[in-house]
Amino acid sequence: MDITFENVDYTYQKNTPFEHKALEDLSFHIKxxxxxxxxxxxxxxxxxxxxxxxxxxxxxxxKVKVGDYLLTNDRKPSDMKELRSKVxxxxxxxxxxxxxxxxxxxxxxGPENFGVPESEIKDRILKAMSAxxxxxxxxxxxxFDLSGxxxxxxxxxxxxxxxPDTLVLDEPTAGLDPRGQKExxxxxxRLHHEQNLTTVLVTHSMEDALKYANHVIIxxxxxxxxxxxxxxxxxxxxxxxxxxxxxxxxxQFITSFNKKFKTTTPFSNQSINQLAKQIKQVLIxxxxx
Amino acid sequence: xxNSLIIGQxxxxxxxxxxxxxxxxxxxIFFFVFIVFFANNLPSYSILVVFALASMFTSKVPIRFVxxxxxxxxxxxxxxxxxxxxVTKEGTLVFDFWIFKFYSGGxxxxxAISIRFFLLILVTSLLTLTTTPIEITDAIEDMLxxxxxxxxxxxELALMMSISLRFIPTLMQETDKISRAQASRGVxxxxxxxxxxxxxxxxxxxxxxxxxxxxxxxxxMAMEARGYQGGEGRSKLRELKIEKMDIFVYLIFIVVIILLxxxxxxx
Ligand SMILES: Nc1ncnc2c1ncn2[C@@H]1O[C@H](COP(=O)(O)OP(=O)(O)OP(=O)(O)O)[C@@H](O)[C@H]1O
Ligand SMILES: [Mg+2]
Numbered sequence: 001m002d003i004t005f006e007n008v009d010y011t012y013q014k015n016t017p018f019e020h021k022a023l024e025d026l027s028f029h030i031k032x033x034x035x036x037x038x039x040x041x042x043x044x045x046x047x048x049x050x051x052x053x054x055x056x057x058x059x060x061x062x063k064v065k066v067g068d069y070l071l072t073n074d075r076k077p078s079d080m081k082e083l084r085s086k087v088x089x090x091x092x093x094x095x096x097x098x099x100x101x102x103x104x105x106x107x108x109x110g111p112e113n114f115g116v117p118e119s120e121i122k123d124r125i126l127k128a129m130s131a132x133x134x135x136x137x138x139x140x141x142x143x144f145d146l147s148g149x150x151x152x153x154x155x156x157x158x159x160x161x162x163x164p165d166t167l168v169l170d171e172p173t174a175g176l177d178p179r180g181q182k183e184x185x186x187x188x189x190r191l192h193h194e195q196n197l198t199t200v201l202v203t204h205s206m207e208d209a210l211k212y213a214n215h216v217i218i219x220x221x222x223x224x225x226x227x228x229x230x231x232x233x234x235x236x237x238x239x240x241x242x243x244x245x246x247x248x249x250x251x252q253f254i255t256s257f258n259k260k261f262k263t264t265t266p267f268s269n270q271s272i273n274q275l276a277k278q279i280k281q282v283l284i285x286x287x288x289x
Numbered sequence: 290x291x292n293s294l295i296i297g298q299x300x301x302x303x304x305x306x307x308x309x310x311x312x313x314x315x316x317x318i319f320f321f322v323f324i325v326f327f328a329n330n331l332p333s334y335s336i337l338v339v340f341a342l343a344s345m346f347t348s349k350v351p352i353r354f355v356x357x358x359x360x361x362x363x364x365x366x367x368x369x370x371x372x373x374x375x376v377t378k379e380g381t382l383v384f385d386f387w388i389f390k391f392y393s394g395g396x397x398x399x400x401a402i403s404i405r406f407f408l409l410i411l412v413t414s415l416l417t418l419t420t421t422p423i424e425i426t427d428a429i430e431d432m433l434x435x436x437x438x439x440x441x442x443x444x445e446l447a448l449m450m451s452i453s454l455r456f457i458p459t460l461m462q463e464t465d466k467i468s469r470a471q472a473s474r475g476v477x478x479x480x481x482x483x484x485x486x487x488x489x490x491x492x493x494x495x496x497x498x499x500x501x502x503x504x505x506x507x508x509x510m511a512m513e514a515r516g517y518q519g520g521e522g523r524s525k526l527r528e529l530k531i532e533k534m535d536i537f538v539y540l541i542f543i544v545v546i547i548l549l550x551x552x553x554x555x556x
Contacts, residue, residue: 017300017354056469081475089473096463097470099495109492113475144499158474 001067001086001166001198003030003053008062010048010222022048024222026062030215035192035199037209037230040219041244046202047092049219050168053200054087055080066166085114088164090172094155098143103134103154106143110162121161128157131187149180156184160191166198167191174204185212206248210234210269218243231269250275298354300418305534306348307419311428313535314420317542318412324549325408332552334404340545341411350418358414359407366406373399422454424527431529444520452508460501467496 010023022045030036038046051057052064055071064071069083077083088110091097100106107125116124129136132153138146143154156172169188173181189212192199203209209216209230216233218226220243226233234240237247237255246252254267254275263282270278301307306314321337328334345355359366379394416425430447437443468478471492478489517523 017351051469054473056472081477084473084475089470091466091470091473094470096496096500097467097474097492099492099499110474162474 002032002065003067003166003198003200004028004063004065005049005052006063006065008052008059008064010045010052010057011060012048014060022222023059026222026224028217028224028227030198030200032198033196034215035189035213036201036215036217037213038200038202038217038219039204039206039209039245040225042204044219044243045222046219047170048222050089050170050200050202053166053168054084054089056089081114085162086164087166087168088159088162089168090156090159090170092170092174093152094159094172095148095151097155097158098151101142102140103129103143103146104139106154107158107161110158114162124161124163125157128160131160131191132157133183133187149176152176153184163195164197166200168200168202170202171204172201173208188212206234206246210248210250218245229269231267235267298358298414298417299421300350300354302349302419304347304349304419305538306344306415308534309538310529310531310535311420311424312432312529313531313538314416315425315428315432317538318416320542320546321412322409324546325405327549327553328405329401329553333549334401336545336548336552337408338404340542341408341415344415345411348415348419350415354418355411355414358418359410362406362410366403369406370399370403373402423451426451426454427525427527427529444523448520456501456504459504460497463500464493464497468493 005026005028008023008026009021012018012020012022026049038049040046048057052059052071053066055066055069055076058064058071058073058076060073062072066083066087069077071077098106100109104125107128108121111121111124125139126136129138134150134153134157138150143151146154152172152175159167167188172188173184176184185208188199188201191197192212201208201213213230216226216228216230217224218233218240225243226236226239234247234251237251240247247255251267254265257263257279258265261282265278265282321340325337328337345352374391374395377395377398378390378392380392380397382390383393383396384391426447429450430443433441433443433446468476471489472478474492476489476492478486478493480486
């Protein structure tokens, strides 16, 4: 679904001594089907931003459009539930939302709420579990007997089983082991393409943003700081440094390489293989290829 | 999320009232509540009103927060005022129209009672507006200390109070987080038949209890690991100390009391 923010402000605890402006004059557009990374220092408003995507927060000022749903301060859609069935959100530490006796029931919870027929739910559960790499033998186990990483997978499966058009991920891999992080991210990436999803990923990892996203939005103190393709954004080393963000390692490498060999190899989000070829070209010329 | 979710209504500040020792504030408010009932004429009420308003302005707490404390009792104030207006038949008849017969005594009584209410709410909310719950707990622990002699578990009680106070905001944040997560999975907490709404509480309560127990366990472990073994011989991070300013405030308050007893009418 297309997502548009128009001059969005969001203030927590308005009219109290603790009033806090978390988003300020935020505007951007996300095309349907894109994979967007939202990056920013801690406290920059990333989680606040994504809570607007399924109507959990309503902008204090400005407009949010998600598909056909318009959210403004004076009117929210009457069919909020429908919006939520189309926008699936995996929150930071989603394992905290588990509550059912068995894993099967917990994954079924979302689809049941959204009125998916019983016959289809079973199938969705199995598909979601295999997507997140959980074995079927766990179906009848209590989610509270699992390891933290497994609990995370159950929670993610619970969102996938809703079959949303738009998937919103708030640091979905924080606190997992490196292998688990890669597995989960690769899974989201695969689903994104297979099911033609619109994916919004909040992350601290520049590497992930670079690897998976085709559009990057950098937030700083509730305002949009930079926006563009990964190639456009991640070469702005100084600008990123200003807001306590690093450029991805590949970019750091290319910069150092260029400096050392006085070359101008560009960063164009090339694969490691392509980069290796470019380096070879610089070092020993074309003819030996 | 930050610590801005504070229970009670503490408004951070650095005024004289904020910096007073919490025991001073509690003591003065305790006696103030008491002497309010001794005022019985214009001068004696004026003294109390001036004292209360002066404290409020010194505290620099925006008036709207003070007024907020009054909202739940507006009705009560108006009700008692009207009651006196209609029922009390003392003094001279000052207003007579159809069934409305108002006497000067009734009007005075009505106003006096309203002012009393107003004063009580004002000073007590001033305490919670300018003192953190933790400070209040510390002060209570200190003031209850003599009860230790009769084996009353003062320290444990205070510890329980401060731990609960510390975790109420955390639990509120947690509730907020979990209800958002479940709302995203299609739970509707706000509309629908009562039966469904009651059922919707389970997905909220279970995770909440799980995390509360986990937190309690972790806290107990952390306290033990750091050598906590009860109040005996434990020193304090926040020492309560009576400063010159506290003495000064006590003196002012004593003057207020004396003036009050000089101006009120006897007999
Ligand atoms: N319920 C709340 N009440 C008041 N302020 C809040 C609340 N939730 C968040 N904030 C504030 O809003 C700002 C943005 O918070 P947000 O959670 O969106 O940050 P974030 O970018 O997701 O950070 P992180 O990377 O740590 O998850 C922070 O300064 C935070 O303190
Ligand atoms: Mg966040």
